[in-house]
Amino acid sequence: MNPYALEAAFFYLFSAMIIGSALLVVLFRNIVRSAFALFFTLFGVAGIYVLLGADFVGVTQVLIYIGGVLILIVFGVMLTHRSYSVDMFNRLGTLVMGAVSAIVTFTIIYYAVRRAPWYSVGYKPALPTTQPIGKELLTTYLLPFELVSVLLVLAMIGAAYLIRSEVTTARERSPITKTGDNDSGLTPEVSSTGVKERGK
Amino acid sequence: MMMINFSSAFIFIVVGVVFVAVTLLIARLVRPAEPNVVKMSNYECGEDPIGYSWITFNIRFYIIALIFVIFDVEVVFLFPWAVVFKSIGWIAFWDVLIFIVILLFGFAYVWNMGDLDWIKDLGNLKESEDKQ
Numbered sequence: 001m002n003p004y005a006l007e008a009a010f011f012y013l014f015s016a017m018i019i020g021s022a023l024l025v026v027l028f029r030n031i032v033r034s035a036f037a038l039f040f041t042l043f044g045v046a047g048i049y050v051l052l053g054a055d056f057v058g059v060t061q062v063l064i065y066i067g068g069v070l071i072l073i074v075f076g077v078m079l080t081h082r083s084y085s086v087d088m089f090n091r092l093g094t095l096v097m098g099a100v101s102a103i104v105t106f107t108i109i110y111y112a113v114r115r116a117p118w119y120s121v122g123y124k125p126a127l128p129t130t131q132p133i134g135k136e137l138l139t140t141y142l143l144p145f146e147l148v149s150v151l152l153v154l155a156m157i158g159a160a161y162l163i164r165s166e167v168t169t170a171r172e173r174s175p176i177t178k179t180g181d182n183d184s185g186l187t188p189e190v191s192s193t194g195v196k197e198r199g200k
Numbered sequence: 201m202m203m204i205n206f207s208s209a210f211i212f213i214v215v216g217v218v219f220v221a222v223t224l225l226i227a228r229l230v231r232p233a234e235p236n237v238v239k240m241s242n243y244e245c246g247e248d249p250i251g252y253s254w255i256t257f258n259i260r261f262y263i264i265a266l267i268f269v270i271f272d273v274e275v276v277f278l279f280p281w282a283v284v285f286k287s288i289g290w291i292a293f294w295d296v297l298i299f300i301v302i303l304l305f306g307f308a309y310v311w312n313m314g315d316l317d318w319i320k321d322l323g324n325l326k327e328s329e330d331k332q
Contacts, residue, residue, distance in 0.1 A: 049240060050203075053202075055206065060276050063275070064269070064272055067272060068273075071265060071268075071269075072262075072266065076262070078256065078257045080256070080262070084229060125203070129277060131284055133280040134279075134281055134283045138281065138288055139288075145277070146302070148297055148299075149298075149303050152270050152274060152303060153303055153309075154244055155270060156266070156306040156307075156310065157306055159266045159267075160267070160309070163259065163262055163263050163266070163315075164263070165221065166210070169220055182220075196229055
């Protein structure tokens with residue numbers, strides 16, 4: 001079979017998957033269903049990456065976006081108070097504005113695609129990219145590689161700090177677990193007084 | 201060669217999806233449709249379900265999920281390292297050791313600040329069990 005035709009077939013398959021599921025993300029009124037449809041969008045994008053010969057980026061897409069970020073989104077939905085029963089819909093005014101911005105965005109992308117000089121290099125079989133990436137990371141780009149871990153630590157500490165204050169305020173607000181505790185966490189003794197107070 | 205490997209993964213996914221879909225379709229064709237109240241209720245390990253199953257989660261799950269995403273990204277950086285480890289040698293080992301030790305500082309921080317503790321809930325649970 002012609003490799004061009006096969007690749008084109010897969011390209012259209014993944015494109016249909018991305019566009020269709022992205023439409024469902026917007027159109028579903030139940031936000032949990034939107035999150036589930038997002039899975040297919042992200043997976044289709046991973047398929048496009050692989051078709052472009054970027055195998056490492058494709059696997060990263062599956063690992064981080066599907067395995068991590070999507071789970072985070074679902075968690076966020078479930079943490080939000082009663083967000084699952086909220087009917088999501090837009091008013092007519094936002095519909096008009098959305099249509100205008102969609103048309104403008106499409107026009108910009110269309111002209112960018114038409115005006116870009118596309119160079120063709122002919123058909124070349126894609127080679128695995130993980131090994132060259134690893135070699136470059138550990139030799140040429142060693143300092144950025146180590147700085148990535150610093151960035152990750154900063155992100156982790158910042159996120160934990162922000163959420164910790166959320167947890168504390170949520171606990172202070174809710175009457176059931178209100179114990180007047182501090183940031184360092186409840187010891188069982190402190191929480192036992194909380195239970196006794198509740199029993200009164 | 202690379203595309204052949206990915207296409208075998210793709211075939212694996214397609215077979216998995218088709219397998220489940222066909223099984224459910226056959227079950228739908230064969231089974232009798234007699235819904236009643238007990239049958240339509242949620243299954244909770246044989247217990248009678250109380251309330252709505254879509255409860256709001258404890259926000260502490262979110263901290264755990266965020267820390268998981270951070271270490272997910274770390275694992276992605278370890279993949280290319282593992283592929284070239286043999287050809288580069290021991291210097292690669294020390295490079296990645298520094299990478300991981302820096303991340304362990306963040307882990308030590310969240311551990312030390314009690315973000316990973318579940319004892320808060322455990323204490324409440326124990327007390328309410330004693331009362332019963």
